[in-house]
Amino acid sequence: MKSIFFFITILFATVVHAQQNFTQDSIIIKRMVDDVMKSKAAYENLRVLCKKIGPRLSGSLGAEKAITAGLNMLKAAGADTVYLQPCMVPHWVRGAKEVGYVIVGGQKMNLQLTSLGNSEGTKGKLINAPIVEVTNIDELATKNIKGAIVFINIAMNPTYIRTFKAYGESGVGRRSGPSIAAKYGAIAVMVRSLASNEDGHPHTGTTVYNDSFSKIPALAISTNDAERLHKSLLTGKPVIGYLKNNCTMLGMVKSYNVIGELRGSTYPEQIITVGGHLDSWDLAEGAQDDGTGIVQSIEVIRVLKATGMQPKRTVRAVLFMNEENGGGGAKAYLQQAKLLKEQHVFALESDAGGFTPRGFNLDMPSTKKATIQQWAPFFYNYGVYDFKETGSGSDIGPLKEIGTALAGLGTDSQRYFDLHHAETDVFESVSKRELDLGAANMAALIWLVSEYGL
Amino acid sequence: MKSIFFFITILFATVVHAQQNFTQDSIIIKRMVDDVMKSKAAYENLRVLCKKIGPRLSGSLGAEKAITAGLNMLKAAGADTVYLQPCMVPHWVRGAKEVGYVIVGGQKMNLQLTSLGNSEGTKGKLINAPIVEVTNIDELATKNIKGAIVFINIAMNPTYIRTFKAYGESGVGRRSGPSIAAKYGAIAVMVRSLASNEDGHPHTGTTVYNDSFSKIPALAISTNDAERLHKSLLTGKPVIGYLKNNCTMLGMVKSYNVIGELRGSTYPEQIITVGGHLDSWDLAEGAQDDGTGIVQSIEVIRVLKATGMQPKRTVRAVLFMNEENGGGGAKAYLQQAKLLKEQHVFALESDAGGFTPRGFNLDMPSTKKATIQQWAPFFYNYGVYDFKETGSGSDIGPLKEIGTALAGLGTDSQRYFDLHHAETDVFESVSKRELDLGAANMAALIWLVSEYGL
Known part of the structure; x- marks a missing residue:
């Protein structure tokens, strides 16, 4: 009986002490x-x-x-x-502002774009090639992208309440897309900006080149432009992309x-x-x-x-x-x-x-x-x-x-x-x-x- | 024993049913x-x-x-x-943009200000009077504000994490201040905007006149101006306020x-x-x-x-x-x-x-x-x-x-x-x-x- 009493006393003292500590610490905080x-x-x-x-x-x-x-x-x-x-x-330096546009059925559509971080540039040359769109990373292997400028159009999933999850998932296009595209013969990559809204601002960010493949220029276009470009491609008309960027790794x-x-x-x-x-x-x-x-x-x-x-x-x-x-x-x-x-x-x-x-x-x-x-x-x-x-x-x-x-x-x-x-x-x-x-x-x-x- | 078994079965069925409902409702949501x-x-x-x-x-x-x-x-x-x-x-209509400034030791300081909602105006007249500052509502009774333009300077408390609490507490100046000031003989009121930041934008909002007292013009000044005006008053120099507003209740x-x-x-x-x-x-x-x-x-x-x-x-x-x-x-x-x-x-x-x-x-x-x-x-x-x-x-x-x-x-x-x-x-x-x-x-x-x- 005594020992139980002793135990209760100790327990009570411990609880009181913890409570006092909590109160004291709350005041400090x-x-x-x-x-x-x-x-x-x-x-x-x-x-x-x-x-x-x-x-x-x-x-x-x-x-x-x-x-x-x-x-x-x-x-x-x-x-x-x-x-x-x-x-x-x-x-890494960006150099002069990037230039980018597409020609769709004879019409020029300017793009708001920015080189991805660590990207190679076109060394001041305006390159051009047909645009091929992919909407997931696997299509880089299954679509014919040889000689093309690949448009990686992976939107952030708006239904993820934690936006970092959407960023991580859709970010594969920016991070790994350029080297995978290079593996299958693309000459450059334009990714849809990793952005949770639709506006005219392109978003940069690092791309990671795989040394086994050639380092092709990689840029991001604004989400507004990604939507417009997507619609242009749906028309079935040929879409030719033009790109010039001047970034270089020093x-x-x-x-x-x-x-x-x-x-x-x-x-x-x-x-x-x-x-x-x-x-x-x-x-x-x-x-x-x-x-x-x-x-x-x-x-x-x-x-x-x-x-x-x-x-x-x-x-x-x-x-x-x-x-x-x-x-x-x-x-x-x-x-x-x-x-x-x-x-x-x-x-x-x-x-x-x-x-x-x-x-x-x-x-x-x-x-x-x-x-x-x-x-x-x-x-x-x-x-x-x-x-x-x-x-x-x-x-x-x-x-x-x-x-x-x-x-x-x-x-x-x-x-x-x-x-x-x-x-x-x-x-x-x-x-x-x-x-x-x-x-x-x-x-x-x-x-x-x-x-x-x- | 049987009844316990029955009870457990019922309980289990209830729990399973609740769980199913929860899952179904989660899917709908x-x-x-x-x-x-x-x-x-x-x-x-x-x-x-x-x-x-x-x-x-x-x-x-x-x-x-x-x-x-x-x-x-x-x-x-x-x-x-x-x-x-x-x-x-x-x-209620605001009428032409308000005019407000103070003269401190011969220097003019323009104020960013706006009439409070439901406020009376000066009917197009530029009124002027010495400024008296109060920093809480009780000072309206204890300071001599007769004939003055009262500057009610009650900042929102930045330590309240729920900003609505700070708004409610400091808001007494805007809501009740003008009528209390009128009771003690003030001719107009300028309240510090109810704002959680410091900038140049005045914040309007309703003032509630007490019909027992005269309805004096009531305006809000920006938090930046409130800070500047407060400092001016600390110098001890006389500060004369000038106000014109054109609002009226139709x-x-x-x-x-x-x-x-x-x-x-x-x-x-x-x-x-x-x-x-x-x-x-x-x-x-x-x-x-x-x-x-x-x-x-x-x-x-x-x-x-x-x-x-x-x-x-x-x-x-x-x-x-x-x-x-x-x-x-x-x-x-x-x-x-x-x-x-x-x-x-x-x-x-x-x-x-x-x-x-x-x-x-x-x-x-x-x-x-x-x-x-x-x-x-x-x-x-x-x-x-x-x-x-x-x-x-x-x-x-x-x-x-x-x-x-x-x-x-x-x-x-x-x-x-x-x-x-x-x-x-x-x-x-x-x-x-x-x-x-x-x-x-x-x-x-x-x-x-x-x-x-x-």
């Missing part, structure tokens, strides 16, 4: 969230990245400027150590990840990474992709410092270089971690736009996942409730090799692919409140991990 | 959601409301055109009965609610209302407020018809007139319901912008609430998970008097008050996917109620 929502820091940093610097493609002058700006922002945020980490990145050059740390007070050797990518496509300001992830990661450092929440574990904000067309920064980060035998306990990436946060995607063993999932109630008040999805981010992905628990900020994805990789990805597309709410939730999770580990 | 997400109907209807018609203030030509357009849209959606319901609405005129029905197959006498409001402020296109609610309500009719889901109960889409400055449509709808002794079992309003849906706010007895809450799993796949908030909408609110269970679409509210009642509330601010996702979830809830009742 609310303090951080309030600070972020009232602050202009993240939004003004984003304004600098977008309006003062603009496009930041790896190897470009914009990327160089962004590295300097990132260093300064991390210092201003209060990081106690700020440094650059060298990495190698491809230097080879590998040196660049940098930008890193700022708050050293852990108790377990400084345990590293928590929070990051996004500093590079962006050259067509726009890279606001949602991924300026928002950059300034949110810096904001995590700022708010921990501003609210006096010295982390027990080391929190490191990493502004990765070269996510868009090579992952050079991500590779260098892993390499250095291995070289220095660093202990990377957790990494969080924000690379799904600065939209209202909805959850955290988790990629880690189930016991660690359970630890984070039990913290879910801390986040409900701030609109974040979904801890069931799997995933993280391209920049931190390589850390899986050394056993790091990975996570990604899950956002409301409805608008992302309207502007992703297109010239519409500008500062004005970002809501200050949505951006800040993402940063606030990230700060809360980073602080919980820094306090309790996984 | 998915079919409706897919149809909405693929359709362009709601988005194109919104384009017409915003771009072909534009502002639709009660009593205006725009409102008249919108009534005709609404009728046509409901017919095109497949409603089996479409009709107009008369109501009385105030006819009295009550006849207008209409627009109604389209799908007659219930089994319980036609049981009416389910789904609606938004057709009128909008005169400054912009009324896209998010509340063009989106209108086209979503029409979309509910369209998708039920398009997918062959004849409702068991009567589903009625109501495009309410005069939500913004009087509620004439809402009053007429209740009055008619009482006159005809209609049985209104459920009403759902969408008037929180066409942003990503997050939940349904519920205002009904707990047993009915529990019925809807048990349907929550149908909605998780479509991003809607929150069934705990209370509320509905201004247009359906009066139906509470006759015992109707009320609900409101809860949306992601972070961006709403950036554009609410300002000239930035235009078609381009609406995401097709967010709009459609709201309509799809509304259709699912309306269908469930039509099928099972509450």
Whole structure:
């Protein structure tokens, strides 16, 4: 009987203690969230990245400027150590604006188009060939595309509520289509932009050449043009495409990840990474992709410092270089971690736009996942409730090799692919409140991990 | 023993049956959601409301055109009965563009400002008086404001994650401030726009005069101007305000609610209302407020018809007139319901912008609430998970008097008050996917109620 009484007392004490902890931690988190929502820091940093610097493609002058700006922002945020980490990145240049049109029954139809990232160009020559349309990747093998310009017309599925799923599925055309088309004798490829809306803006993005086949020019056309071209082809009239692009791959050059740390007070050797990518496509300001992830990661450092929440574990904000067309920064980060035998306990990436946060995607063993999932109630008040999805981010992905628990900020994805990789990805597309709410939730999770580990 | 066995069998059969129903209903809901997400109907209807018609203030030509357009849209959606319901609405006109500035130490500072809805004007006269600032409503009584132009500077609280809460709290200045200021002798009022961002656009909205006091001119200034004016006043220099506005209340005129029905197959006498409001402020296109609610309500009719889901109960889409400055449509709808002794079992309003849906706010007895809450799993796949908030909408609110269970679409509210009642509330601010996702979830809830009742 006594022992039962003792057990109940202990249980009661434990519950009370847990409740007290929860209340205390909720207060700390609310303090951080309030600070972020009232602050202009993240939004003004984003304004600098977008309006003062603009496009930041790896190897470009914009990327160089962004590295300097990132260093300064991390210092201003209060990081106690700020440094650059060298990495190698491809230097691809677009060259003069692309030219593209089709002739349908004697009528010229201009196309809004853009070279895909890492694509080869026509070296200034206007090439032409009949257009052959495919609406799935398998048709590249079954249709006669020899000597043709292939029009890969795979729309994003509008019925997928998570737009990233549609992007992943339809993206095969952009990523692998050009090399498969080359295998079957096509001379160039035009892909329908990976976009969730219909408008006149082409969306770029990386294509990945297979070295076994010739590297043929690969461009994206706007979704409006894809619809028009599709209709033209339905008429049965011959459609001849004309293309000229001037992009070229200049080879590998040196660049940098930008890193700022708050050293852990108790377990400084345990590293928590929070990051996004500093590079962006050259067509726009890279606001949602991924300026928002950059300034949110810096904001995590700022708010921990501003609210006096010295982390027990080391929190490191990493502004990765070269996510868009090579992952050079991500590779260098892993390499250095291995070289220095660093202990990377957790990494969080924000690379799904600065939209209202909805959850955290988790990629880690189930016991660690359970630890984070039990913290879910801390986040409900701030609109974040979904801890069931799997995933993280391209920049931190390589850390899986050394056993790091990975996570990604899950956002409301409805608008992302309207502007992703297109010239519409500008500062004005970002809501200050949505951006800040993402940063606030990230700060809360980073602080919980820094306090309790996984 | 036998009876236990029997009980288990029954229980098992019940569970299996419930599971089968859930699966079947999920399939029906998915079919409706897919149809909405693929359709362009709601988005194109919104384009017409915003771009072909534009502002639709009660009593205006725009409102008249919108009534005709609404009728046509409901017919095109497949409603089996479409009709107009008369109501009385105030006819308030803004007149020529307002003029406003302040003189601070001899320097002129122009103000971006707009008359509040239903406000009296200065009748074309440029009035002037010293500016006195108050930062909460109680200061109207404690500060000396006699003969002054009062600047009511109550910012929306950025730390409230639900922006409607901040709007409600800070909105007291706009709604009640002018009459309280008049009580203490002020000659006019300038309120800080109820906006969640800082920019140069003033936000209008209704002010409610108390007939016991004189009706003094009431205007809103942009948040940027509010910040500048606040700083000017901090210098201690005298600040003289100058105002001219030309608005006037012309009295009550006849207008209409627009109604389209799908007659219930089994319980036609049981009416389910789904609606938004057709009128909008005169400054912009009324896209998010509340063009989106209108086209979503029409979309509910369209998708039920398009997918062959004849409702068991009567589903009625109501495009309410005069939500913004009087509620004439809402009053007429209740009055008619009482006159005809209609049985209104459920009403759902969408008037929180066409942003990503997050939940349904519920205002009904707990047993009915529990019925809807048990349907929550149908909605998780479509991003809607929150069934705990209370509320509905201004247009359906009066139906509470006759015992109707009320609900409101809860949306992601972070961006709403950036554009609410300002000239930035235009078609381009609406995401097709967010709009459609709201309509799809509304259709699912309306269908469930039509099928099972509450």
